[in-house]
Amino acid sequence: MLDFLKAAASYLRPYWRQAFLIVLSQAPATAFITLQPLLLRALLDDAILPNDATLAALLIAAMVGLLLLHALGDLANHYLVARVVASVMSDLRLRIFTHLQRLSVSFYARSRAGDLLARFTTDLEGIERALADEVPQAIYCILTVLAGAALLVVIEWRLALVLLVLLPALPILPRRLAPRAAAASDERQHAAARVLASMHENIAAQLVVRAFGLQGLMRSRFAQDLAGMSRATGQAGLQSGLLTASMTASGYALLAFAMGSATVLALRGALTVGSVIAVFELLWFMISAVQQLSSVVEPFQRAASGLRRVQQLLDQKPEVAERPGAVALPPLSGAIRFASVDFAFPGGETVLKNVDLTLPARRTVAIVGQSGSGKSTLLALLLRFHDPTRGTVTFDGHDLAQASLASLALQVGAVFQESFLFDASIAENIRLGRPEAGDAEVEAAARGAGIHEFLSGLPLGYRAPAGEAGARLSGGQRQRIALARALLRRPAVLVLDEATSALDSETEAGIVATLKDLHGQQTIVSVTHRLATARDADLIVVMSEGRVAEQGTHESLLAAKGVYARLWSQQSGFVISASGHHAAIEPRRLAAIPLFSLLAPDLLARLAACFTTMEVPTGRTLFEEDERGDMLYVIVRGRVGVARRGPAGAELHVSVLEDGDFFGEIALLEEVRRTATVRALTPCLLLVLDRGEFRDLLAQAPELRKVFEGAAQARLTALCDESAFLPGPLPL
Ligand SMILES: Nc1ncnc2c1ncn2[C@@H]1O[C@H](COP(=O)(O)OP(=O)(O)OP(=O)(O)O)[C@@H](O)[C@H]1O
Ligand SMILES: [Mg+2]
Known part of the structure; x- marks a missing residue:
């Protein structure tokens, strides 16, 4: 919390004149609150009891005057606070933005956009609220307690002395509780940032979410993040509640002691009735000031956590930075x-x-x-x-x-x-x-x-x-x-x-x-x-x-x-139509596929004619792992990603196939389940060979059948020997 106040002071430095005016504008409110008991004492002891109507009228007029000053001070205070806080926040936002522009590409590669946005929204808003609402309130409370203490010296110095001696004991308990409360508040801010990051990611990834039907998965992940935030918020509430309670209890204990002492002094005749009432009223004001002061603890914690996260960002050093004395490059000529x-x-x-x-x-x-x-x-x-x-x-x-x-x-x-x-x-x-x-x-x-x-x-x-x-x-x-x-x-x-x-x-x-x-x-x-x-x-x-x-x-x-x-x-050996929507494979290119390598040129030509074109948009799944396969695919243009389910059920990226690669040929040999899932990473132009069509061709050409079955046997044996999943021509 102290860090926050220190940082707030440094942000306010360029506006120190206005900041001074803000403190000054709070003086009438403090004066009204603290002088009121004195006026009351004078009204009772010097005007009402001695029956002095003129003095009574004067004192009432003084109270009204103080009230008016109070209202004017409040007005000035609100306006000044709004202006200064807006300037300070603009400075800070611009500083973060400028800093982000300087950070390197690898910083962005490892950051979640939503988390960066959270620093810019949730965290900064917390700081802004603390500066606009809680800091002025804290200043007011501190001024009230200080002025109250000073007046107490005037009314009853012995009591004031005892209070002053006991005062340093006040923060002992709160100090012990503060670090835990700060840690809990930090965790809550992180959790809130995670929620925002998930939300942001989900918006950015809508196409993928839809294409892959991930709505359920995304929802349950988001619910998990929300549950984390609820837990963290509960913890932060408990910890800051403990801190608040410890502050209030210490303050009350001190003031109860003071009230007891004042009562003892009055019973012994050392204090007039007016003084007792004045002391009690003063003490009540001071109690409520302490109470208000403890109510700013939680927002301060939140702001301090936000500030730490913002500072973390500002402390990031750009990995690629301009060296001092960097020279301008002349236009490239060599x-x-x-x-x-x-x-x-x-x-x-x-x-x-x-x-x-x-x-x-x-x-x-x-x-x-x-x-x-x-x-x-x-x-x-x-x-x-x-x-x-x-x-x-x-x-x-x-x-x-x-x-x-x-x-x-x-x-x-x-x-x-x-x-x-x-x-x-x-x-x-x-x-x-x-x-x-x-x-x-x-x-x-x-x-x-x-x-x-x-x-x-x-x-x-x-x-x-x-x-x-x-x-x-x-x-x-x-x-x-x-x-x-x-x-x-x-x-x-x-x-x-x-x-x-x-x-x-x-x-x-x-x-x-x-x-x-x-x-x-x-x-x-x-x-x-x-x-x-x-x-x-x-x-x-x-x-x-x-x-x-x-x-x-x-x-x-x-x-x-x-x-x-x-x-x-x-990559060569394909013919693409002028429209770009149809493709064909040249027979000699087919020979480069191991299964077909032994076929004679005329058979390759007949086989090439069996391929049909397939156009696939980005994100489309060509087939899923464990599905029954019945087609061989050849990529004419485009990229597909190959993924397999890992031991925990999560999908593992295996490889990327592109122009000229083929996959799924195992489906032509026998009815098997696919060993991986394949999805289009870009729009793809594919050539596919259907097993049914292929079998028809085999039936018409017995000599093809013989050659093919020999090659297929060799290929299957080779596949069985391949213990791992091989890149390149894939046994999918
Ligand atoms: N931000 C990163 N952090 C860590 N490793 C990375 C990062 N970006 C790329 N890599 C790794 O660096 C290697 C080269 O990647 P690069 O992006 O240069 O490949 P590429 O040839 O452009 O591939 P593609 O044709 O798929 O675009 C890859 O092994 C990749 O996993
Ligand atoms: Mg690349």
Whole structure:
């Protein structure tokens, strides 16, 4: 609680004049309360008993005068408190906001948005209420007790002396109880933040909740959080009740003792009737002041806990910070270089290992590799979202770690896998790329990103609000608006992370063409798992398990017959219709699936014709673990996640499959239950082969049956030997 008062004093320092006026404005109220017993004593002893009507009238007039002053003081007090508290809270909110802007990407990765919001709402509101209501009340009570004590000295000094001697004993018990009450209050604030975080997460995750039918699970988790909060609130109430009771009881004990002493003095004739009444009244005022003081304990505890949580946030150090004397980066002209770079997330394993890489300026570089190979992390280091754990990333020889963050941001434009639109018009969203750009430039950028036609067709055109329209925009349209934003910036370095992977093939081709037009003007670093879009890059970097496995041009990498060549053959061999809604598999690509590897070319051609196209939106479950399976799936475009139920029933993520991967082939061999659940992580274009259809083909071609059964037997034997769940071609 003392911490809170200290912090409150430091927040109030810039407003010390007004704060002084606030204390001053409380003086009339205190004066009224404490002088009243004196006036009463004078009225009784000096006016009523001696029958002095003039003095009585004067004393009554003085009381009325004091009352008026009291009312004026109250008015000034309310106004001043409201103004000062509003200023202090604005300062604090701005300080937190500014601090949050400086914190690093990894801080956000490990924080729950709802918890951060709770610090901004529940915690700050507690502080605000304490400053606006409880602090003035506490000041008033303390002033009353002090003024009352001073008057007691005037009325009966012996009594006052005894009270003063006993006063230091008052806080002994409350002090012992205070730490527990503070801890309980902290726990309540955390619990309240957890509830808010769950609520926030649930709103953000509505699509997933619906798609996976998780409403029941989410409700029971939320109920658990609520039960936790109820428990914590009960505990905090009990502890602060104990603290309040101990304060009140100590205060009462002291005052009861004083009343007893005053009665003894009166019985001995040492006090006049007027003095006894004055002392009693004074003591009652002091008792009620102590009582009021204890009623602010609980709100103070709450505010102190809130303040500790806010302070925790303010104490977070940004992991990526601008060094003192950081220099501005000149526009990139030579190359971006990664030299012996290692990187690990705080407390995690090393995800980038000894990366040496040169990305030449004004060239197009594609970074490819399987999911989890470190592609996005490499970009994050280039954008200086993190600093390398070892080695350096340099722009024309300037170490990024020594450069000013603003000068780096000026040079780069980025489009991420998920694009965020702000609550403003679409034009304003694009214009964020370069706030001074004119309408014609915004339109040109939108054309470049292939979204102009669509935007012109909207009733409000570019002025359509992204918030409202955002809900109606498809993922691809949002992505193209984000791309327009990045293009408008005309950055020296354009960074794209799977920017086109969720788009249909036609739109993707349009954007790839736009990027081709920029060739030679800008440095483009594009992460993609789709090799067809990487093919024309000046340099292709193949990442594998955090290392640069290979690099070169498409031709040189194919000739090297390494990881890239393997990925290429996996992803090629599909034909997608112009509309992007139909796909076919080439017979030679089928031969790469182990089950079919022994089939003759004519049989492969007949088999290829049996595949049908299936389009699946994000979040759709293709099949569940334990379900009976009857289809083989091949991913033409898109990504699916594979999950299995763990021992405790919780789903464990197993792997991600993407373009060119196939799964579920075991269902063609025999009727078995699926060994995992598979869901679409992006919109997927799939080719499926139904067991019934496959069996029909087998019946028509006995020679196929023979070859296939041989291969199937071999495959099943191999599967039985595979003790663990294998990535790649999955025995699902
Ligand atoms: N915030 C994080 N904290 C800890 N580990 C992380 C974090 N983000 C990513 N990783 C890990 O770092 C590794 C590389 O991840 P990264 O996102 O760079 O892969 P990627 O190649 O971009 O994959 P994808 O194609 O799926 O986007 C992964 O093993 C991942 O689990
Ligand atoms: Mg990634």
